[in-house]
Amino acid sequence: MSATTATATPAKPLPTLDPVSKGFWDLANRGRLSVQRCDDCGHRHYPGAPVCPRCLSRQQTWEPVSGRGTLLSWVRFHRAYWEGFAPDIPYVVILVGLEEGPMMISNLVGARAEDVPIGAPLEVVFERATDQINLPKFRPRRG
Amino acid sequence: MGDFRALKDRIAVVGVGNTAYGSFPETDDYGLGAEAFRRAVEDCGIEKDRIDGLLVCRVPYYARMGQILGLNPRWTISLPPHGRMSAMGIIEAAAALHAGLCDYAALIYTNIGRSRRVNYGGDESPGFWDPWGMTSPGAAHALMFRRHMALYGTTTRQLAEVSVAFRHHAILHPDAVMKKPITIEDHETARPICEPLRLLDYCLINDGAVCLIMTTRERARDLRKRPVLISGIGGREAYTDASIANFDLNFWYEEAQDMARQAYGMAGVGPGDVDAFMCYDNFSPTVLFALEGLGFCGRGESGAFVEGGTLRLGGKLPTNTDGGHLSNSYMQGWALNVEAVRQIRGECGERQVPGAEVVQFAAVTPCSRTIIYTPG
Known part of the structure; x- marks a missing residue:
C-alpha cells in the first residue's frame, strides 16, 4: 500500500493516494487531522474504507477531528x-x-x-x- | 450436523514427519515438502496412493506438489504463508475428513525462507503505516508488550523466561537449530531490534518442512501407530484493527477466551488438565498473551506465572518442548502440532513429558486457533 519515490537521496515510503484516502491527505495539507465518518450511521473509523464497516453505506465523509x-x-x-x-x-x-x-x-x-x-x-x-x-x-x- | 463439537474424537493424526531444520540452498520448497511427506508416510505405514486429500501451506503451487508426490486427490486446499494457518488447516482437514470429502489427508508445510533471505518488513511486506517507519510483525508485538508492561507491570526479565525455557528444550531436540544455552541475562543484554524486544524475543528464520497425515478414527486403526485424536477445537478472528498487522490492543484476550471456551467445552477438559502446551511463538510476548487468554493464569498475571521455570520440562506447564519457533525451527505452528502428536505417543525421548495425555496447541494471533489432542 505504500510507494517509494525515486530521488537522489534514499526516500522514506509515502502514503498511497487513492480515491478513499485522498480526502484525508487533502485535509492534512491544510493542517487538519480527520477520520472517515459514515453519513448514514455516524460510525468513525481510520484508515478509510470503501464502505462503512458497521452499516456498509458508501456515503462517507472525511470529518476533521x-x-x-x-x-x-x-x-x-x-x-x-x-x-x-x-x-x-x-x-x-x-x-x-x-x-x-x-x-x-x-x-x-x-x-x-x-x-x-x-x-x-x-x-x-x-x-x-x-x-x-x-x-x-x-x-x-x-x- | 451443524455443531462443530460433533468432530470430537472423530479424526486422528496418524502420521507425522519433518525434515532437518537449517539452511538448505541445495534444494527447494518441493524437495523439502517431498522429504517431510516421505517420512510421514513411513511413520504411519500408509500406502501412499490411498491419500486423497492434500492441504499445502507456503508451497508455491499445490499442483506441482501433487505431481511430485504422484497424488491426484479429490480434495485440495492451498493456504498462504502466514503463521496462523497451521491449526486453521488442521481443523479444515478434520472437517473435510468428517464430511467424507476425502479419506486420508496429507498436510504439507514447507519453508525455504532462510535460503531465500526473506525479510518480514519493509518493501517485502508493505503496510499502511510505512510512512511513519512502522513495519514488521516483531514491531507489532513490541507495541503490545510495551503496553502490557505499562498496564500490568510485566518486565522484560519475566519475558526472558519464555526464551530461556524454550532454548533449554531445543537443546534436548536432535533436529533443533539453536543449541547454545541462554540465561535471563543473555536475553536482557541481547541486541535490541525493536524495543522493548531484543534478538532473543524473535523467532528463527530457517528452511524445513513438516507433514501430517490425518484420517478418521476408524481408518486410523489399520495404520502403524497409535492414533492421536483431535478432541477439542476452537477459533476466533480479530480483524477490527487489521491495518496494524499482527496487532491487537487487548492482546487477543477476548478472542482467546472465546476459543478456549469452545475447545475446553468440546474436549471436556480445562487448562489444569493440560499436560503439555504447544504455543505459537513468533515472538515471545505472544506466549504470555496465550497463557492469559486461555486461562492458564489470570489476566495480566502471565509475567509472574512464567517466573521460575513454569514453562520448562518438569515445571508446572511444560511448553514448546521442541524449542518452539524461538529455538527449534520456524515451521509456523506446524512443527508444534507434530510435537503434540509425538508427546502423546511418548516418542520425545529426553524431552518427553511423562504420561502426556492432554496436549494443547494454540496460536493467539489475528486468527486464533486451538486444538486439544488426546490418545486414541
Missing part, C-alpha cells in the same frame, strides 16, 4: 527496514488513541518517549514530507 489523543504504546526501532530510515535509527513509533475513537500509528516529536507515560495526552502536529503529503505526528499536549 480535534487532533487530541492519548499515548497507547510506543516502540523504538534499531533496525532500518528502508534506507530512508537508516539516518533516523534508533527512532520511535507510537500508537495514539484519538479522542474520537480510532487509533493511529505515528511518531513522537518534541519529547523523549521515556518521558511520556502510557496514557499521556498528545496533540497532532504536521510535518511536510512532499508537496502532496503533510504527515500527522504527535507531541505531548500542552496546558
